[in-house]
Amino acid sequence: MPSPLLSLLFLPVLAAADPCAGIDRTLADADKTALAPLIGRQLELRGVNVRESLRSGDWRVFLIGARDADDSFVFYSGDPASQRYVDAIGVFALPEGEAAIRRWLTESFAAMPKDLAGCVAHDAAKAAKP
DSSP, rough: OOOOHHHHHHHHHHHHHTTTTTTTOOOHHHHHHHHHHHHHHTOOOOOOOOEEEETTTTTEEEEETTTTTTEEEESSSSOTTTSSSSSSEEGGSOSSSSHHHHHHHHHHHHTTHHHHHHHHHHHHHHHHHH
16 A cells, blocks of 8 residues: 555656646636637637637636638737737747747746746647647
């Protein structure tokens, strides 16, 4: 039988293994449907669908798909309904590799929570793989 104390020692290791631990990924289908045209108007894209939402503090990052466009990450430092996006970048335009993406995010968006940057880098690296 494993020691409870030994199990507690591995909890930080397990948490560190998931760069998205603590990131809010919840977004109701109704909210995805409502956000899609709003993001589409801001980016001047048609046929936008919100595939994923990542949130930490006031920051939100959406992975979107759109007709005739590469999948993209769209960055907001607040509520998308009341402010314009900070930046958007296609998945294939990101630097190669999780560490390089994390570095680019932290340099480009100094105010973005570090945990969110790590999660986006992790997801972006996975999305960029063929």
